[in-house]
Amino acid sequence: MVVPAPAIAETVDAFHRGRFYLVQPSGRGHRAGMDAMLLASLVDASGPIRVADLGAGAGAAGLAVVSRLSSASAVLFERSPEMAEFARKSLVLPENAGLADRASVIEADVTLTGKARNDAGLVDDSFHHVIMNPPFNDAADRAAPDRLRAEAHAMTGDLFESWIRTAGAIMIPGGQLSLIARPQSIAEILGACARRFGGIEITPLHPRPGENAVRILLTAIKGSRARLQLRPPLVMHDDPSSHSFSAFVDDLNNGRAAYPRKS
Secondary structure, eight states, rough: OOOOOOOOOEEEEEEEGTTTTEEEEEEEEEEEHHHHHHHHHHHOSSSOEEEEETTTTTTTHHHHHHOOOOEEEEEEEESSSHHHHHHHHTTOGGGGGGTGGGGGEOOTTTTTHHHHHHHOOOOTTEEEEEEEEEOEEETTTTTSSSSHHHHHHHSSSSHHHHHHHHHHHHEEEEEEEEEEEOGHHHHHHHHHHTTTEEEEEEEEEETTSSOOOOEEEEEEEEEEOOOEEEOOOOOOOOSSTTTOOHHHHHHHTTOOOOOOOOO
C-alpha cells in the first residue's frame, strides 16, 4: 500500500499591506520577507513589461512587482514542485483576483542551457526584466533543517554563473537584471555579469548606521558598456535603539515606492 506524503502546513500572508497575498509553507521551506520586497522594488517601468522571477519560490517578488505596476506581467520560474504549487495556490486566492491574470507559474530548472532551457519555458530574448533572489548561503555556513529550506538557502557549484547566464539568454537586449545577495558574493556576481551585462549599480543594505552591510541590491543592463556605480547605502533602521524601519525602506517594503536605477 502506498502511503501518501503528509501535507505541508501552510499560511496565507498579506504583503504590500494587503494588496496581495501569498500561500507559504509553515514550519519548513523558505518563507518570503523583506528580501523579496526589496528585490521587487528594483523594477520600475511606465509601460507594459514582462518580468521573469527566477527561483521564485511561492512567488513573492514577482507578485510584488505586478501588485505595484499595473502594466507588468510576471512568469514565476521555480524548480521545486512543492514551492511551485504554493505559487499556484497564491494565484487562485480570491484576494489576488486583480493580478492573477498577469502572472503564471512554470516548473523549470533555471540552470538549464540551450534547447533544454527554451523547451522548459525559459525562452530566449523574451523578457524586459529578470529578477532573482538565489540561494546565497554557502552550504558550509549552516545546516538547513529541511530539504525545502536547504534548496532555497544554500548555493551549490557555480550558482551565480548559471543563473546569470540564463538571465542574459532570456532577456531582450537592453533589458534589466536585478538581484539581491550577500556582500560576500560581489566578486562572483561581477564575474558572471562580465561580457553579458554592464551599467552595474550596487546598493549596500545596512541594518543600522555604523554596522556592516548584510545585503547588496544589484541592477545591470544587458549589453551595456557603462561603468559600475556604487550607490549610497540603504539603512534599514535609522534609530539604533528601534526595530522600526526607516521611512524609505518601509515604503519599498510595502510597495509604496520603487528604487529605480540612477542611470
